[in-house]
Structure formats: C-alpha cells, structure tokens
Amino acid sequence: MDIKDIIKPENLVYDKTKVLTDNVMHYCPGCSHGVIHKILAEVIDEMGIQEETIGVSPVGCSVLAYNYLDIDWLEAAHGRAPALATGVVRLNPEKYVFTYQGDGDLASIGTAEIMHACNRGENIVVIFVNNAIYGMTGGQMAPTTLVGQVTATTPYGRELDLHGYPLKITELVAQLPGTSFVTRQSVQTPAAVRKTKKAIKKAFANVGQKKGTQFVEVVSTCSSGWKISPVASNKWMETNMFPFYPLGDIKDSEKETADKFKVQ
Amino acid sequence: MGELRLMKGNEVIAEAAIRCGCDGYFGYPITPQSEVMETLMIRRPWDETGMVVLQAESEVASINMLYGGASTGKKVMTSSSSPGISLMAEGLSYLAGAELPCLVVNVQRAGPGLGTIQPSQADYFQAVKGCGHGDYKLIVLAPASVQEMNDFVDLGFELAFKYKNPAMILTDGVIGQMMEKVELADFKPRWTKEEIQANCGDWACTGKKDRKRHVSTSLELDSELMEQNNLRFQAKYKEIEENEVRYEMIDCEDADYIIVAFGSAARICQKSMQIAREQGIKVGMLRPITLFPFPTKTIEELAGKVKGFISVEMSAGQMVEDVKLAVNGKVPVEYFGRYGGVVPTPGEIVDAMKQKLIGG
Amino acid sequence: MTEEIIIAGFGGQGVLSMGKILAYSGIMQDQEVAWFPSYGPEMRGGTANVTVILSDDRISSPVLHEYDTAIILNQQSMDKFESSVKPGGVLLYDPNGISRHPERKDIKVYRIEGTRLAAEMGNPKTFNMIVLGAYLKVKPLVEMENVKKGLEKSLPARHHKLIPLNIEAIEKGCGELETVQE
Numbered sequence: 001m002d003i004k005d006i007i008k009p010e011n012l013v014y015d016k017t018k019v020l021t022d023n024v025m026h027y028c029p030g031c032s033h034g035v036i037h038k039i040l041a042e043v044i045d046e047m048g049i050q051e052e053t054i055g056v057s058p059v060g061c062s063v064l065a066y067n068y069l070d071i072d073w074l075e076a077a078h079g080r081a082p083a084l085a086t087g088v089v090r091l092n093p094e095k096y097v098f099t100y101q102g103d104g105d106l107a108s109i110g111t112a113e114i115m116h117a118c119n120r121g122e123n124i125v126v127i128f129v130n131n132a133i134y135g136m137t138g139g140q141m142a143p144t145t146l147v148g149q150v151t152a153t154t155p156y157g158r159e160l161d162l163h164g165y166p167l168k169i170t171e172l173v174a175q176l177p178g179t180s181f182v183t184r185q186s187v188q189t190p191a192a193v194r195k196t197k198k199a200i201k202k203a204f205a206n207v208g209q210k211k212g213t214q215f216v217e218v219v220s221t222c223s224s225g226w227k228i229s230p231v232a233s234n235k236w237m238e239t240n241m242f243p244f245y246p247l248g249d250i251k252d253s254e255k256e257t258a259d260k261f262k263v264q
Numbered sequence: 265m266g267e268l269r270l271m272k273g274n275e276v277i278a279e280a281a282i283r284c285g286c287d288g289y290f291g292y293p294i295t296p297q298s299e300v301m302e303t304l305m306i307r308r309p310w311d312e313t314g315m316v317v318l319q320a321e322s323e324v325a326s327i328n329m330l331y332g333g334a335s336t337g338k339k340v341m342t343s344s345s346s347p348g349i350s351l352m353a354e355g356l357s358y359l360a361g362a363e364l365p366c367l368v369v370n371v372q373r374a375g376p377g378l379g380t381i382q383p384s385q386a387d388y389f390q391a392v393k394g395c396g397h398g399d400y401k402l403i404v405l406a407p408a409s410v411q412e413m414n415d416f417v418d419l420g421f422e423l424a425f426k427y428k429n430p431a432m433i434l435t436d437g438v439i440g441q442m443m444e445k446v447e448l449a450d451f452k453p454r455w456t457k458e459e460i461q462a463n464c465g466d467w468a469c470t471g472k473k474d475r476k477r478h479v480s481t482s483l484e485l486d487s488e489l490m491e492q493n494n495l496r497f498q499a500k501y502k503e504i505e506e507n508e509v510r511y512e513m514i515d516c517e518d519a520d521y522i523i524v525a526f527g528s529a530a531r532i533c534q535k536s537m538q539i540a541r542e543q544g545i546k547v548g549m550l551r552p553i554t555l556f557p558f559p560t561k562t563i564e565e566l567a568g569k570v571k572g573f574i575s576v577e578m579s580a581g582q583m584v585e586d587v588k589l590a591v592n593g594k595v596p597v598e599y600f601g602r603y604g605g606v607v608p609t610p611g612e613i614v615d616a617m618k619q620k621l622i623g624g
Numbered sequence: 625m626t627e628e629i630i631i632a633g634f635g636g637q638g639v640l641s642m643g644k645i646l647a648y649s650g651i652m653q654d655q656e657v658a659w660f661p662s663y664g665p666e667m668r669g670g671t672a673n674v675t676v677i678l679s680d681d682r683i684s685s686p687v688l689h690e691y692d693t694a695i696i697l698n699q700q701s702m703d704k705f706e707s708s709v710k711p712g713g714v715l716l717y718d719p720n721g722i723s724r725h726p727e728r729k730d731i732k733v734y735r736i737e738g739t740r741l742a743a744e745m746g747n748p749k750t751f752n753m754i755v756l757g758a759y760l761k762v763k764p765l766v767e768m769e770n771v772k773k774g775l776e777k778s779l780p781a782r783h784h785k786l787i788p789l790n791i792e793a794i795e796k797g798c799g800e801l802e803t804v805q806e
Contacts (some may be wrong), residue, residue, distance in 0.1 A: 270651055
C-alpha cells in the first residue's frame with residue numbers, strides 16, 4: 001500500500017484545529033498552557049465563532065498567547081485584562097470576549113480588576129491558569145503558592161506569618177452575583193482535558209446567551225518553576241494542589257438580577 | 265450657529281462627547297472634574313446615541329477600559345484630575361505603545377500627592393514629556409475657555425485617530441468649574457461598523473474575518489524590531505510637530521516683551537497685559553494651544569524681535585524650560601508663577617514682569 | 625462696559641443660582657459672561673461665593689481679586705470681601721446676621737433686608753431674587769425682559785411655574801433698596 005492511499009480524508013483520525021496557528025510554542029516541556037490553548041482553540045473552532053471572538057492576553061508566560069490562536073487579540077498590562085475585556089465587550093456586546101490570565105496576573109496585581117469585572121457581571125469568559133508560581137519572571141511566589149512551597153522568593157517554603165495564606169480567588173468570585181458559571185478543572189490526564197474542554201465550551205455558550213461572567217480555573221503545572229520533571233509535576237499537583245484547590249463546579253446558576261437588592 | 269448655552273467647562277466636556285459621536289466614556293470620580301461623569305449619567309446618552317458610560321472601579325481600570333474599546337476602533341475617552349492621571353500613566357504608556365487613539369481629560373488640581381483640589385498647571389511635564397515609561401508623546405491641547413473645552417473634544421478625537429495616538433485635554437479647576445457662554449456643536453452620529461472598517465480596518469480588533477489577525481499590543485521582545493517601532497513613533501511625533509502646532513498671538517506685533525502662558529493662566533495674563541499696556545509697557549502674549557506639539561518655531565522667530573519673555577504658569581516653572589529651549593539664549597527668559605492651588609493676580613504678574621524682565 | 629461682581633454668602637442662600645441667572649440674563653442681551661464659583665470643602669454647609677462678569681468685550685481673567693460690586697450676605701463674606709471692592713465701587717449687603725457693618729468711606733454702600741422680606745413673602749427661597757432685584761436697582765445692566773428669559777433658561781422646566789414668584793421677588797428687591805452712602 002502506498003502512502004498516498006493512506007492520506008485520504010476518510011482516514012483522518014485527528015486534525016489540528018485551524019484556530020491554532022503553526023507558530024512553535026515557547027512554553028516549556030510539561031507546561032499546561034499548550035494543552036489549554038489547544039482546547040480553547042478547538043472550542044472556538046467547533047462553535048464556529050472565530051470571527052466573533054476577541055481574546056485578551058495577560059502579562060506572564062501566556063503574554064504571547066496571541067501568537068498561537070488565530071483570532072484578534074489585545075495584549076494587556078499586568079493584571080488589567082478584565083478592564084480591557086470590559087472596554088471591548090461594552091462597546092461590542094455581540095462579540096465573544098475572553099481573558100486568559102495566570103495567577104500572578106489575576107490573583108495578585110489584578111485583583112481589583114477581576115473582582116469588579118465579575119461583580120458587574122461583564123459578559124466575558126475568564127480562563128484562569130493557576131500553577132501556584134510566577135513562571136515568566138523565574139519562579140517567584142504567587143498569591144496561590146501553597147504553604148511550605150519553595151519558590152525563588154520563598155526559598156525556605158512559604159511561611160504563613162511572613163506571606164499570609166494562599167488565595168482561593170475562584171471561591172471568592174463565586175460569591176459575586178455577577179458570575180454565573182464558576183468551575184475549577186485541570187489538564188493532566190485525557191479525562192481531565194475532556195472535562196476542561198467541556199467547561200470552556202459551556203462558558204463560551206453561556207456568554208453567547210449573555211449570562212454574565214464565566215470563570216474557568218485550570219489548576220496547572222510549572223515544571224521549570226517547580227524544578228521537577230513534567231511527570232513528577234503532575235503527581236505533585238495531584239498530591240498538593242488538589243486538596244487545597246479541589247476540582248469541580250463551584251457555581252452553576254443564572255447571574256442574579258438586581259431587583260431583589262434594590263433600595264425601597 | 266449652534267445652540268448657545270451657559271455651561272460649566274466640565275459639563276461641556278460631557279455634552280461635546282455625546283455630540284461628537286463618542287462611543288464610550290469610562291471614569292472614576294475625583295474633584296474638581298466629577299461633573300463630567302455626573303452630567304453624562306444625567307444625560308443617559310445610551311438612550312440617545314448608544315454611547316456607553318461606565319463608572320470604573322479605579323482610574324487604573326478606566327484607562328485600561330479605554331485600551332479595550334480603542335482596540336476595536338471605537339472613540340473612547342476618560343476624564344480625571346491630577347492624582348488620577350498619575351494612576352493612568354501606566355495605561356497611557358501602553359496605549360501609546362500600541363498606537364491606539366483615545367482622549368483623556370486632565371482637570372488639574374495642585375499636588376504633589378493628594379495636594380489640594382484647587383486649580384493648578386503643575387502637570388505640564390507629566391502631560392508633554394510622556395507621563396508613563398518609555399519614549400512616547402501625548403498630543404496635548406490646552407483650552408483657555410469653556411468654548412474651547414467644547415471644541416477640543418472633537419479636535420482631540422480627530423488628532424488621536426489621525427495619528428493613532430492618545431490625545432489629552434490639559435485643563436484645570438478654573439476652566440472646569442467656570443461657566444461661560446458656549447456654542448455647542450451639532451450632533452455627529454457615532455461611526456457605523458462600515459465607517460470603523462473604513463477608518464480603522466487595517467488595525468482594529470473587530471474579529472478576524474478574511475484577513476490576518478489583528479493584535480493590539482505594545483510588546484515586541486526582539487530589540488531590533490522594538491527599535492524599529494520606536495523609530496516609527498518618533499517619525500510620527502515629528503510629523504505631529506510639523507503639522508499640528510496651534511497657538512494664539514495677542515498684541516505681539518509691536519511688543520517688546522512676550523508673556524507665554526496657556527489655559528487659565530493665559531486668561532489672567534490678558535488682564536495683566538491690559539494693566540501693563542496702560543502703564544506704557546508694550547507687552548504681547550503667545551498662548552500655546554497645543555502643548556505638544558509646542559510652538560517652538562514661533563517662539564524662536566519672536567526671539568529675534570523682542571527684548572525678553574516671561575513664562576507665567578500655575579506651577580513652579582515647567583513650561584519655562586521649553587520656552588528657554590526655543591529662545592536658545594537669544595534674549596532673557598524669566599518665569600513667574602503661583603502654585604499649590606493659588607491663582608496669581610494680574611497685578612503681581614505685571615510686578616514680576618517689571619522686576620525680573622524690565623528691571624526696576 | 626465690564627461689570628465684575630462677587631456674590632458671597634452661605635451655602636443654601638442661592639448664591640450660585642443667583643449668579644447663574646444674572647449671567648444667563650447677560651447672554652440674553654448678547655453680552656459676554658463668566659461665572660466662577662468657589663468650589664471644594666468650604667461649599668459643604670459653609671460659605672459659598674461666585675464671581676460673575678458681564679462685559680461687552682471678550683472676558684480676560686475669570687478669577688478676580690477686586691470687584692466693581694460685592695454682594696455680601698453674611699459676616700464672613702463681609703470680613704473677606706469688603707476690602708476687595710474697587711474704590712468708587714458698590715457694596716450691597718443684607719444686614720441680617722451682620723455684626724460689623726461696612727466701614728469703608730470710598731465706596732457706595734446699599735442695604736437690602738432680603739432675609740426679612742423673603743420671610744414676609746412667605747417663601748425663604750425668594751431671598752436670592754430679592755437681592756438680585758436690589759442689585760439691578762443699583763446697576764440696571766440687564767433689562768427685566770432678559771432677566772425673565774434668563775430665569776427660563778437657568779431653571780429646569782418643572783420649576784417654570786415659579787417664575788412669576790421670582791419676578792415678584794425681584795421687583796420687591798428693586799423697591800426696598802436702601803441707600804447707606806453714595
């Protein structure tokens with residue numbers, strides 16, 4: 001049998017989505033960003049919304065996300081992605097607008113912006129990639145760094161008295177009446193990837209129905225920052241991060257209507 | 265002739281925004297400019313023109329909402345006062361770096377720090393030298409009347425889009441709080457999708473369709489390419505300097521001495537000129553309307569004809585540096601100002617002129 | 625003609641709106657006008673003042689340090705602004721609550737019992753229009769017809785029914801002006 005007999009449309013079992021560009025990703029081996037980019041691209045492709053989607057990339061390792069997804073992008077200042085997304089969606093309410101942010105960006109320098117965007121119920125998807133460390137700047141402590149976790153700025157492990165507690169920002173935004181779907185997922189196994197993709201798809205569909213802020217946290221690894229191998233990183237994440245950041249839907253409801261809180 | 269009204273400078277900014285087809289205002293309250301957003305919220309332009317008005321959680325958020333809206337080819341603006349503009353400095357640097365048009369109004373109050381809510385012009389350096397990091401410029405317009413507050417909103421947007429650069433109206437508590445007669449502009453409709461396509465189609469993030477994707481970014485990690493970006497910016501600023509200088513000259517033809525003043529200080533100096541002329545001192549005034557681009561060439565030309573200049577500012581002496589650069593040592597350049605929220609009197613300006621410039 | 629006026633009193637006396645109506649009246653007869661208020665914390669229940677300029681020519685400085693006319697409606701403002709009246713200028717005041725009366729001899733001084741007259745009219749809110757009427761008696765710079773138009777322009781439509789009462793108050797102020805020294 002000749003190779004040409006094999007390469008036929010009917011034999012196709014997997015094809016890279018056209019929403020992913022051919023650019024070689026700069027992410028480290030074992031990094032979760034690549035998988036998350038891929039499923040995000042697939043969701044946009046499968047929903048047929050490439051022309052209607054506008055992404056906002058953060059400062060952090062995914063600052064160059066705009067090189068990998070073939071859609072229109074805005075690149076935000078550190079932490080400000082939800083404010084940019086607000087500007088985009090308020091003036092272009094028919095668009096599918098999403099932010100893609102890491103834990104330093106979203107949960108540290110950008111806490112005001114994410115809280116208020118969620119509280120206003122901006123009709124956007126937030127993809128929050130939480131790997132408990134600052135990757136791009138070389139592995140410093142993030143707000144989500146676990147107690148005892150070693151980083152470049154917690155060389156003896158995160159100490160409560162010195163650094164305070166890891167921040168469960170996802171649980172916080174779930175309290176806000178502007179969010180409707182808040183979930184925490186991961187991408188370390190094929191089953192987990194499928195669940196995360198389903199969650200992202202649901203988030204985009206909800207935005208299509210103007211349901212308010214959709215918040216998808218993806219608990220992720222950072223082999224380079226954690227200084228352990230990719231396989232060991234997955235294990236470390238399951239052992240240490242999942243107990244503190246448990247997976248699953250935190251909120252799945254309608255955005256609350258204002259009238260019940262109105263002054264009399 | 266348009267509609268005549270008696271309005272505050274701050275109110276006029278809001279009305280002019282609605283009338284010139286602005287798509288979105290994002291702001292945060294701060295004295296002495298809160299009437300801008302208050303007027304917009306009373307007017308509810310979303311019912312009338314579709315313009316969006318949103319009270320943001322901070323000035324940091326407002327300027328970044330502008331980045332979002334501007335990236336999609338929309339006419340967006342904010343207003344604030346000095347401490348709020350400091351918070352926007354980061355965002356302005358990003359907007360300039362991403363070559364995005366927008367309009368920012370600074371109704372200045374006195375600093376540093378929380379300072380006072382009284383009027384000041386001490387944000388001159390911040391406005392004309394680029395208030396955030398990196399080599400960039402804002403196009404800076406300095407209104408001296410409520411009428412110019414009206415006129416410069418539309419002009420600011422026009423220049424911002426022409427050069428894909430943030431524009432700033434640099435005014436202060438005097439002009440913002442003052443009411444004067446104003447002829448309002450006629451309504452211009454907001455740009456349609458097709459007009460945005462025609463005006464901003466080669467860069468706006470309107471959704472990737474039958475074209476390469478658009479990325480609104482100030483980031484370029486390759487330093488050779490980043491230098492190219494900077495060279496492009498500098499060429500643009502040079503073009504702005506060549507084409508967009510605006511100023512007003514009053515009684516300069518026979519003048520021995522020239523007052524250089526902008527905004528509310530220029531209004532006060534007009535009274536000083538009357539007093540000085542009554543005393544037989546031939547004084548004229550150059551009022552820069554654009555602070556960047558600065559009327560350097562005009563001052564240079566005047567320097568060949570007059571005996572000296574005095575820069576009158578409600579600051580500790582900022583614009584005087586640019587006047588000195590333009591005069592380049594040909595004749596004396598002096599400075600007089602009051603600051604910290606104090607407005608100089610016409611008489612003390614005349615006294616300073618006599619003492620510092622004329623001698624005796 | 626250029627007339628530079630300071631109107632100074634307590635917040636709530638209608639100082640700012642009196643200035644606005646006067647400025648609007650000026651516009652109605654094609655004059656250049658400027659209205660510049662004191663702004664800031666002193667407004668909150670404390671003193672309030674506004675500078676109004678009416679002129680046939682382009683107005684230079686909206687911020688003034690001496691005035692053709694000072695309309696003074698409380699003691700703090702008397703202490704602050706009596707000295708700012710140009711020699712030969714006008715000081716008009718309401719004696720209510722005034723413990724130290726004007727002392728300068730080089731200016732013209734007039735009184736209007738605005739507070740008492742407003743109470744007599746049964747509506748304290750007519751106070752500022754009574755004072756405006758007294759001012760227009762001293763300096764008839766704007767015609768009554770234009771004051772009426774100014775009221776229409778500066779009052780929201782829902783308050784237009786109050787215009788006749790305001791006119792009545794202005795006329796009362798015109799009639800009740802007292803000359804102290806000329």
